[in-house]
Amino acid sequence: MNKSIMIVGVGGQGTLLASRILGNVLLAEGYDVKLSEVHGMSQRGGSVVTYVKYGDKVWSPIVGKGEADLLLAFEQLEAARYLSYLKPEGKIVVNTQRIDPMSVLAGDGAYPDGVLEALEAAGAAVQRVDALPLAVEAGSPKAVNVVLIGAMAKNTDIDKEKWLAAVRACVPPKFAELNERAFMLGYEKGE
Amino acid sequence: MKTIMLGNEAVARGLYEAGCRVASSYPGTPSTEVTEELARFDEIKCEWAPNEKVACEVAFGAAVRGARSVCAMKHVGLNVAADPVFTASYCGINAGMVIVVADDPGMHSSQNEQDSRNHAKASKIMMLEPADSDECLRFAKLAFTLSERFDTPVFLRLTTRVAHSRSLVETGERVDNGLKEYVKEPTKYVMAPANAIVKHPVVEQRLLDQRAYAETEALDAGLNKVEYFDKSIGVIASGICYDYAREALGERASYCKLGVDFPLADNLLKEFCAACGTVYVLEELDDFVEEHCKALGLDVIGKDKFPRCGEYSQGMIREIVLGEKAQVLTAAVDVPPRPPALCAGCPHRGLFYALKKLKLTVIGDIGCYTLGASRPLATIDTVLCMGASVSGLHGRNVADPENANRCVAVIGDSTFMHSGITGLVDIAYNASNSVTIILDNSITGMTGHQNNPTNGKNIKGDPALAVDLEALCHAVGIEHVAVVDPYDIAQCESAVRDALALHAPAVIISRRPCALLKTVKHAPPLRVDRDACRSCKMCMQIGCPAIHMRDGRAEIDATQCLGCKICQQVCKFGAIVE
Known part of the structure; x- marks a missing residue:
């Protein structure tokens, strides 16, 4: 049975590194893996999406509406934006961080209140992670992505050591320790 | 060895394994990583060119001399390269030449949604299209073989979802057959009318031969593929649409997968349609295959049911073909849009703010700074294509000379090198009272930090000649050239005021490196x-x-x-x- 994961966030939050770590782990597990990501213009502070699919044989690299088993959201509003991609029985792992989009900064819209409650009211299983303080604790606010990968990893059957190996393989050696700490802080918060 | 690769990376790997020796490109999303990956191989002489036309001519020159060569570009880049492409089709090549072109259905990072398959047909050049990274690698190698066999450049078409998806590939060893001998042959390489008249029928015959290949040998090569399962539904598709269809319909349909987009395999299509019940042509963008099928008298369903705009998906196919709609959750929350924006610390911001304060009409161009059109800055009035700011400003000022002191053009350093220079020559030559602002951030920004002829580094990051922008502007006849720091709003404002007051051709260079460059030191946060x-x-x-x-x-x-x-x-x- 194939599985679909979506990683959504704001350009610059490091979603591409998160998907590389995920791809690395799934490949090591012997799965057929396809990942699809968007480069270029939308990376500049825009809403970004990465699709991760794995199983015995994967055809399409993208995840469609109602197809994601897991939605890993680096920001609340982005979780809401892509809710329709989640399977009704799927799960959302969401960073509780709020980042105002330019439309809100420019006064063209408001950042809604109660986003996470609305997701739960819609029937989604929501796991909240306050990733920014954990990333700071690990040594850098930029490690939010690896904290969230850690929190998500707890939802899979894949062994923790294999995840840590993938983290090490995907970051520069001098940041390996910091990122391992970030992963573990997220992993311990996972459900 | 099996490994996971980005589609673009797999294309580069395939070209490398096939003995590619020369690569020249201009960056453009979603094609950029093809050339960046080629640059990692020491055996390949790899370069950034100022634009796609130059890149294509470099690749052609190398191929004629006997080196397998490639140029890679985005779909709109192919418009720029179209001039050499259409005639290279007549000349043919010596060693193989591959033109990688990446289309962007859904316009993730593009100004239009054009379908490059039309270029293949118009230029009478064979086009292959892979569906995943494994095919990217294999088809790239085949493209060289077919290029040499049929004496033609060959297109390798990608779409964003193939170029920017990662999947498994099996890599092999590089085979380099060295530099082929060059023989002087004016009837082949000098496309004066007398020679071109002789060559055109050769091109027409070549298409017939390639069609025969597409119907027969392309099946053995794994380019074209027919898979029969349930024959009540037939699907004709190429590239990513095949993968979408396989996921949506599985063995509830049969498939005619086209790895050769052009020329199309007529007999294959006829046989497949005869064997299947309802046949769908699934193709993003234009009705390229559908139109061809209908001209053959085949009864197929395409754009009547499927859109011409945007991307397809397995969900769309499931819904339209099977009538199955996905169940989705909806939350009672208004989600404001999150469009891309100029980064914090972006040097373009200060200059744009000055232009906004002066309430000028701003003719824009292609790059990160296109984002200056978005609110709240909302500074830019028009954006058309690479280089069009400079020439477009001149046109506007010719039409309305009284208001020339209310208008400026903005263009990035890389875009200016690409096709802004000729517009500036036009301004100087025709004595236009036009003010061009070159946003020199020392990098090609939007496509992800590629070096260019103005920043003193080549594709590998090694030192290279840096074009002196001030001297260049002077040399084409612009007397007034000022340099400002865009972090200083007052300085920008007064420089623009001064230039507009001259009533003469003028250039302002707004100079500060992109804030995201690793070499840039930042001040502490405020x-x-x-x-x-x-x-x-x-x-x-x-x-x-x-x-x-x-x-x-x-x-x-x-x-x-x-x-x-x-x-x-x-x-x-x-x-x-x-």
Whole structure:
């Protein structure tokens, strides 16, 4: 049975590194893996999406509406934006961080209140992670992505050591320790 | 060895394994990584060219000399390269030549949604299209073989979802057959009318031969493929649409997968349609295959049911073909859009703010700075294509000379090298009172930091000649060339005022490196003195993602702020401090 994961966030939050770590782990597990990501213009502070699919044989690299088993959201509003991609029985792992989009900064819209409650009211299983303080604790606010990968990893059957190996393989050696700490802080918060 | 690769990376790997020796490209999303990956191989002489036309001519020159060569570009780049492409089709090549072109259905990072398959047909050049990274690698190798066999450049078409998806590939060893002998042969390589008249029928015959290949040998080569399962539904598709269809319909349909987009395999299509019940042609963008099928008298369903605009998906196919709609959750929350924006610390911001203050009409161009059109800056009036700011400004000023002092053009350093120079020559030659602002951030920004002829580094990051922009502008006849620091709003404002007051051709170079470059040192983040802040929201007018309102006062996100001090210059109350 194939599985679909979506990683959504704001350009610059490091979603591409998160998907590389995920791809690395799934490949090591012997799965057929396809990942699809968007480069270029939308990376500049825009809403970004990465699709991760794995199983015995994967055809399409993208995840469609109602197809994601897991939605890993680096920001609340982005979780809401892509809710329709989640399977009704799927799960959302969401960073509780709020980042105002330019439309809100420019006064063209408001950042809604109660986003996470609305997701739960819609029937989604929501796991909240306050990733920014954990990333700071690990040594850098930029490690939010690896904290969230850690929190998500707890939802899979894949062994923790294999995840840590993938983290090490995907970051520069001098940041390996910091990122391992970030992963573990997220992993311990996972459900 | 099996490994996971980006589609673009797999294309580069395939070209490398096939003995590619020369690569020349201009960056353009979603094609850029093909050339970046080629640059990692020491055996390949790999270069950034100023534009796609030059890149294509470099690749052609190398192929004629006997080196397997490639140029890679995005779909609109192929318009720029179309001139050499159409005639290279007549000349043919010596060693193989591959033109990689990446289309962008859905316009993730493009100004239009054109379908490059039309270029293949118009230029009478064979086009292959892979569906995943494994095919990217294999088809890239085959493209060289077919190029040499049929004496023609060969297109390798990608779409964003193939170029920017990662999947498994099996890599092999490089085979380099060396530099082929070059024999002087004017009837082949000098496309004067007398020779071209002889060559055109050769091209027409070549298409017939390639069609025969597509119907027979292409099946053995794994380019074209027919898979029969349930024959009540037939699907004709190429590239990513095949993968979408396989996922949506599985063995409930049969498939005719086309790895050769052009020329199309007529007999294969006829046989497949005869064997299947209802046949769908699934192709993003134009009805390229559908139209061809209908001209053959085949009864197929395409654009009657499927859109011409945007991307397809397995969900769309499931819904239209099977009538199955996905179940989705909906939350009672209004989600404001999150469009891309100029980065915190972006040097373009200060200049754009000055232009906004002066209430000028701004003719824009292609690059990160296109984002200056978005609110709240909303500075840019028009964006057309690479280089069109400079020439477009001139056209506007020819039409309405009285208001020439109310208009400027903005163009990035790389875009200016690409096709802004000729527009500037036009301005100087035709004595146009036009002010061109070159946004020199020392890099090709939007496509992800590629070096270019102005920044003193080549594709590998090694030192290279840097075009002297001031000297270049002087040399084409622009007397007034000023240089400003875009982090200084007042300086930008007065330089623009002065240039517009000249009533003469003028250039302003707004010079500061992109804030995201690793070599750029940043000042410490600023903060808001909450007691001094009067909530006037002037700092919100610069559209900086690091500034937001919190509890009625402005607040600066220290993790994003790069200390550029633009906000400090617009705050009238001195509330933004170090």
